[in-house]
Amino acid sequence: MGRAWLCFSAVNVYTLTPYRSGGANDEKNRPCGRVRAGIGGLRARNHPPRPAKRGRRRAPETGRYRGQGRPRPRRAMARHPAPARRSAHGRRQGQLRRGDQGRQHGHPAMPNGRAPGRGQRPRQALLSPLSHKCPGFPARGVLGYGAAMESDSPPSYRQGLPVYTVSRLNQEVRGLLEDRLGRVWVEGEIGNLSQPSSGHIYFTLKDARAQVRCALFRGARRACCAVADGLQVLVCARVSLYEGRGDFQLIVEQMEDAGEGALRRAFEALKRALAAEGLFDARHKKPLPASVRRIGVITSPDGAVWHDIVTTLRRRFPAIAVLLYPVPVQGRDAGTAIARMLDLANERRECDVLLLARGGGSLEDLWCFNEEIVARAIFRSQLPVVAGIGHETDTTIADWVADLRAPTPTAAAELLSPDQVLWRRRHAEARNRLQRLLERTLRERLQRFDDLKRRLIAQPVRGLPERRLTVAALARRLIMALPAYPARARARLLALSQRLERRSPTARLNAYRLRAVPLPGRLAAAIRAALRARESRLTRLNDRLRGHPPDRLWERLMVRHGLLKDRLLRAMREALKTRGERVALLDRALTLTGPPAVLNRGYAIVTDTHGRVVRAAHTCPPGTTLHVRLAAGELIVEVKAIQP
Incomplete structure (x- = not known):
């Protein structure tokens, strides 16, 4: 297609630089400055900016407001052109009559140079350049969406170059792709498979160096094989472009199975090699501890898996401590990081069991758990490793090597944590058994005591000589120990006095008094600092509220509503057009294959x-x-x- 000018309606802030055909020293074709587009129109960057409001000083060159952490984008202001003078015929000067614009500019859409009439479609739309101190631009002009602008003569820098709207450009590119390439056969591996409720299938066809988006519509699924992630397929497709987003894609019409994908073959090869070495044998599996006090979780701290595991453990058994070993769970270096973290957890020995967890995903997303370095790190781990990777249908090499495999990360947390309701019931049963045992033992001792009491009353004389000898021996020992008792008592009293002096609270009270002297001043300073911070924050919030009034937000929402409405209408027209073509195709097929045609x-x-x-x-x-x-x-x- 070569070079072309593009006409569009800008909503966000963009930068536009005219095409430069000459060298760096060509003054005639030098860019006229950066143009900023906004909701209300355009204004040049070299135009003097509006004065800032009082109380909101802006730092030079950075665009940041003092007292604020993030830069605020400058709002593009619309520059309305001055009203043009009217001629004697009631027409503004510079405004051409219908049919004269093509003659004035040499309209390339029509052979006679005239502008297209009603029912005729021009091959391009004219775009008038801006007029803010740019060489070669007309004195006045407003940028319009797909409409010809007021200009006395076409500028020199775009003579011979067509002007396209975004939709027209996408239509042209789509036509070129479909006309030049047409149907092609492509072989690749399926990835990022998506099957919405509409019945269509969207996926990515890729090889070792590139990938392309593909769409398999519901009507063409009868001529295709079963679709799955990692499957190597051969597709017959039309090369096209999705005009809504400008995405290059393939419209699949036929699909054949070309064998397993590269990732699937690598997975099966590594699985067979590790199985031959014995890494999957049950005799190498380590048993889990009977009671787990601390669990080490190896996962990403930013994912939902970490939150699900913590929530499950808190719900089932809050007494178990959880230690996070943060690692990336997707990407090129994720396997090396996981293996390094497994070795680090075994060196520290801070937990009783390790939980390797990740959410669901495709074979490419879970590939880090299929790497050999991760499998060998799990195998040489001295701590038991539980794998909770993906969903129940996802199977990785790490699941085979781990000591225990759970279908999901939440199920793994449930396997490692006992149910606190069950433990409370067992505790209550043990307490009741202990209470019954104590009551029975006490009754037996009371019965024994009663028996001894009755025997002593019945036979009081038996054993008295032995008791007298015992009492005499104890009396002699007491008489011999009495002289040394005061000295031992004094020594013990002295030791207790010294110990009391060493542990007297007087010194600690003096230290507390010294520490309490500056506390009132520090408390007052902290209160004043907190009040100043609250006042500063209140001031910033007031400034932000004044800078973002609701009417501007309402304008942006109305513009967005209009865009969404246009998109809905275009989608409805495309759907009706597709249905009509489908009905016409079926009618032609019925006409060709019906009984009258056969006769x-x-x-x-x-x-x-x-x-x-x-x-x-x-x-x-x-x-x-x-x-x-x-x-x-x-x-x-x-x-x-x-x-x-």
């Missing part, structure tokens, strides 16, 4: 007198009357003879 080609329908279709000659003996229906009319014939 027109020389065939006939033979029935008997009861209206039954005759399919074999031996069913009609000689003398049978038959009805022969032709494309035009019907014959009544009689069978004279039968030939095999």
Whole structure:
């Protein structure tokens, strides 16, 4: 297509630089400055900016407001052109009559140079350049969406270059792709498979160096094989462009299975190699501890898996401590990071068991758990490793090597944590058993005491001589120990006095008094600092509220509403057009393959007198009357003879 000018309606802030055809020293074709587009129109960057409001000083060159952390974008202001003078005919000066614009500019859409009339479609739309101190631009002009602008003569820098709207440009590119390439056969591996409820299938076809988006519509699925992530397929597709987003894509019409994908083959090869080495054997599996006190979780701290695991453990058994080992769970270096974190957790020995977790995804997303370095790190781990990777249908090499595999990360957390309701019930049962045991032991001891009491009352004399000898021996020991008792008592009293002096609270009270002296001043300073911070924040919030009034937000929302409305109308028209083409195609197929078309080609329908279709000659003996229906009319014939 070469070079072309593009006409568009800008909503956000963009930068536009005119095309430069000459060298760096070409003053005639030098860019006229950066132009900023906004909702209300355009204004040049070299135009003097509006004065800032009082109280909101802006730092030079950075665009940041003092007292604020993030830069605020400058709002593009519309520059309305001055009203043009009217001529004697009531027409503004510089405004051309209909049909004269093509003659004025040399309209490239029509052979006579005139502007297209009603019902005629021009091949391009004219775009008038801006007039803010730019060489070669007219004195006045407003940028319009797909409309010709006021200009006395076409500027020199875009003579011979067509002007396209965004939609027209996408249509042209789509036509070039579909006309030049047409249908092609492409071989690749399926990835990022998506099957919405509409029945269409969207996926990415890729190889080792590139990928392309593909769409398989519901009507073409009958001529295609089963679709799955990682499958190597051969597709017949039309090269096209999705005009809504400008995305290059393939419209698949036929698909054949070309074998397993590269990732799937690598997965199966590594699985067979590790299985041959014995990494999957049950004899290498380490048992889980009976009671887990701390769980080490190896996962990404930014994903929902970490939140689900913590929530499950808090719900089931809050007494278990959780230690996070943060790692990336997707990407080129994720496998090396996971293996390094497994080795680090085994060196520290801070937990009883390790939980390797990640959410669901495609084979490419989970590939870091299929790497050999991760499998060997799990195998040499001294701590038990539980794998909770993906959904129940996702299987990785790490699941096979781990000591225990859970279908999901939440299920893995449930396997490692006991149910606190069950533990409370067991505790209550053990407490009741202990209470019953103590009551039974106490009753037995009381019965024994009563028996001994009755025996002592019945036989009081037995054992008295032995008791007298014992009392005499104890008295002699007491008399011998009495002289040394005061000295030991004094020494013990002295030791207690010294110990009390060392632990006297007087020193600690003095230290607390010294620390409490500056506390009132520090408290007052902290209160003043907090008040100043609150006042500063209140001031910033007031400035932000004044800078973002609701009417501007309402304008942006109305513009967005209009864009969404246009998109809805275009989508409805495209859907109606597609349905109409489908009905016309079915009508043509019915016309070509229906019974009248078959009869027109020389065939006939033979029935008997009861209206039954005759399919074999031996069913009609000689003398049978038959009805022969032709494309035009019907014959009544009689069978004279039968030939095999």
